[in-house]
Amino acid sequence: MTAQLQDTDQDAFQAEKLLEQDYFDAAKQAYDKHLEEAASSTVSGNVHERSSQRKALLNRRRLDPSEAVATARMDLEDGQTIYLGSVAIRDEKYDLLVAPWQSEIGGIFYEATHEEPHGLARKRIFSTTFNRIDTFNDVIFQELSDDFAADTFVGEQDPLLEDLGRGRGEYMRDIVRTITAAQNRIIRAPKDQLLVIQGGPGTGKTAVVLAAMKNCP
Secondary structure (H helix, E strand, C coil): CCEEEHHCCCHHHHHHHHHHHHHHHHHHHHHHHHHHHHCCCCCCHHHHHHHHHHHHCCCCCCCCCCCCCCCEEEEEEECCCCEECCEEEEEECCCCEEECCHHHHHHHHHHHCCCCCCCCCEEEEEEEEEEEEEEEEEHHHHHHHHHHCCCCCCCCHHHHHHHHHHHCCCCCCCCCCCHHHHHHHHHCCCCCCCCCCCCCCCCCHHHHHHHHHHHHC
């Protein structure tokens, strides 16, 4: 099943949401500090080397101003928790706060299903406004497996369908939050081959291509 904590225990949901917001705020602070340090960092070498180093520091992939530090969280069966976002974020001790969704571990998140969870116990998908968490949706794989085994599965809340239901709006939505396993394989397909993407209107073809371009080295 898809766990909707806010539907069963509003107080527990709000408490959990506050904890998640604290994490988002800490990650954003670490990210902003890194940008400041990169802008003022000292580089060495000759003129051309210093220029190249400075450009590399400033041209690293960055968050869009309206983007949250993370779009999802994955809880592994061994107890480890990993947050996924557009860019890697580390704290002052160089501990990883947010892993990029384009990474190998991000691929596991998108491929995980109740049939093959790939070591995941839970996926949590966030809905945000800038870096503020509006809500989140949990997929707990053991509960999904139990429901299928008992033939009581009634469907899960799908973030992709939610976004499609809202319409396109003025700007194309970033699909990182709603990538499906099939889309994930397209995005991560080898870039040295011809790839034809087919689908009906509004199914995310262009968004998938843009996400694949973001995933280029």
